[in-house]
Each structure stands twice: as C-alpha cells, then as structure tokens.
Amino acid sequence: MLTKRIIPCLDIKDGRTVKGVNFVQLRDAGDPVELAKIYSDEGADELVFLDITATVDKRKTLAELVTKIAKAINIPFTVGGGISTVEDVKVLLNAGADKISINSAAVNNPQIINDMAQEFGSQCVVVAIDTRNVDGLDFVHTHGGRKPTLLQTQAWAREVCDRGAGEILLTSMDHDGTKGGFANEITAEISSMLSIPVIASGGAGNSEHFKDVFTFGKADAALAASIFHFKEIPIPELKAYLNSEGISIRK
C-alpha cells in the first residue's frame, strides 16, 4: 500500500543549515549532510533543502552541497530556493538532486513549468505555492509569503498541474509558524481537485496535526521543519503514532 510521506525541511544558507537544531548526536549542528543522514536513519521518507542564500555565485556552492548529500543518503530529496532557469535545474539534477522546487519563478513566468517538465520530466518538478487567505479568498503570495499576487490559489494549483508539475508543495502562510495544525481545508480542496500529489506544509505542532492533514486534509505528504529540528516530535515516535491511528506509513 502506498504510504503517506513525512518530510523534514532544512533551510540552507551558504552551505550550512540555518535554523537552530537540537540534536545531541550532531558533531556539527550546521552541517546539512550530517543532519540529512540522521533524518534518513530515523525514517524520514524524503527531505527538502531550501536554499536561502542571497548571493549570486551561490549556485556552485549549492551544487557542491547537493553532491555531498546525494553521496551520503539513499532517500529522495528535493532542492529549492532561487531556482529560475532550466540551466539551474540541470546543474542541481546532475549533482544528484531527485527533484527541484520552484516558487516565485513559476509565478513570474509560468511557461518555465512546461519547459522544465518537458526537459526533465514532471516527476522532478515540484511547484511550491505559498497561500494566504484574504477576506475569505485564497491568494498566492511570493517572497516568503510577504508579497500578494492576483492569482487565486485554487486556479493557480490547477494551472501548474496542467502545465506539467509533478507535485505541489502547498504552504499556508496563515498557519506557518503557528504550530496550530496544517491548513486542512484548502489542502483537501486542492488535493481532491488534482491528479498529482500534494505536500502539505505550515502549522505542524504535534502528532495529531499530521494525522489530521492525512485524513481531513487528504495530503499525500506532510512537511515540517522546527518540530523535527528541535526534536519536539521525533520521527520514529510520529510514525509509530500514525501507524497506531491506522494511517498507512513506511516502517
């Protein structure tokens, strides 16, 4: 049976993890490779690396890091952050990334979704959508959720699917950082509407939130950062809980 995926997300800056992590077994808390290995050993189903480096010559550093990660772990991983051209994608996939994720670049130029899917296959093109509810309507936001666009989230999700995206990473900016649970309603709406998998993100605070997003939210996968980094929910415990609740999970 196909299982629901648990995906820790690591923020990377200049080749190092940024958000503080709380792993006693880490020799170097800022080393993404070491952290990736721990998550992989603990049973994470996939990993996402989000590069937030602001400099122009970052591509090389990021590609080098991707190679190191690919050599060290044997689970799939996605790389996102600042990717805007087919060439960017080629470099990262050749370095060993399994998928790339695009966000603002797709909003600015939707055709790149088609181009990337055509060149590399839909399976490696994840489109990240940051959504925020404004007066009862859901709108796509860019720049880390700060900049609103005129795109309605549901319509945009349909469009990226039609253009060849392989998965959608849906982050609710209203829920992100609240630890009050995922945005189950809009996740369910989009997941039911589309034939491609939806990864829910934003709002994870406890194990029940994961159960809710997999049941009410109809999510195919759930992504979280700080609760994993700070060991608030160890992955083995989370998976044991979900399993006991009848959610199909990889053991």
Place this chain on the structure above:
Amino acid sequence: MKVAVIKYNAGNVQSVLYALERLGAEAVLTDNLEEIAKADKVIFPGQGEASTAMRYLKEKQLDKLIPNLTQPFFGVCLGQQLLCDYSEENDTTCLGVFPVKVKKFIPESYVDFKVPHVGWNNLFDLKTPLLEGLSDESFVYYVHSYYCELSDFTIAKTHYVLDFAGLMHKDNFYAMQAHPEKSGKVGERILENFMRI
C-alpha cells in the same frame, strides 16, 4: 568486479553511481558497446519517456546489444519498462526481453489514486535470490505513471490501483520498477544481492 551503468538520455543516473560507490563497487557510466559487453554486471537505469529513450538506444545500437548480453543485467524504473515487449507510452515497441506489456495507470478516481504513483510502497510475493533477506513489509520508492503487467516472470508484486510487477526476472535479466538507489536500506540490500549474483 566492473559494473557498467548504461549511459543514455535518462535522468539522475548520478544517484545510481553513488549507490554503487557506497557498496564499494567499481562502476562506470558508459554507452560504449564494447565496454558494456565486457562488464561483469550491467545496470540499466532510467527515468524519462519511453519512445525518446528507445530512439536514443537505437541511435547508439544499444537496442541490438542489450537483449543479447549474458552477464547479470539489472533494469531499473524506465529500464524495467524498456526491457518489455511494448509500452503504451507513446505506442512504443521496446527491447522485447520480457514478453510483458507496459500500461498506464488508469484509476477510477484520481482522489484515491494520484498518477504518477509517487512514494514508498511495499513489495509482496517475493521470490529469487535478488530479494533474499527481505520481507513483505519491505518498502521501496516509486515514481512512475506506467507499470509492467504481472506475468510468469514477476518475482515481486506491488499494489497500486491494481497488482503490478514490482520486480521481474528472466535468465540473466532482472528488473525493478522502484528506485533501489533511493529506497533506503531495502534498496541497498537489493543492489547488494544483485552484486552477489
């Protein structure tokens, strides 16, 4: 022992090389017919579209070479599908090692079954040395929209929409739909088992 990984226009072969490196194997990425024929083992990875891949294999005359190889041969993902007779993906005649058809997943409801089939799913009804040490609770990582039908050559099944061939075996040819290089310890074990054959 020398392992040839067949080079063609397929995505992410790098991960296969890294996985072999982790197992301590000497692997080389090549489309050179002689080098492939001489290798102790051959791995045929894949990700991409069937008709484009077949065109490329023909251009390089790999379509003639592959079915006649006699050393242990392992087709992975699209590599498994290309070893079959025929794929529904753009009506493609494939290499014909396995008398098996490759079909597209057509679920009744896309809410219950998204296509592509992405994520970790378990293998069951396991046979042969390739799956030694593994149980029906062995999960492997899938990303695909087309599947190989069950046949006498099926050595492990997976269920998604219907039961399909997770792994196949015929003579020196082995094939797997999921990605062993991305399937954690289970995938590592399958690659290890293949290296021992």
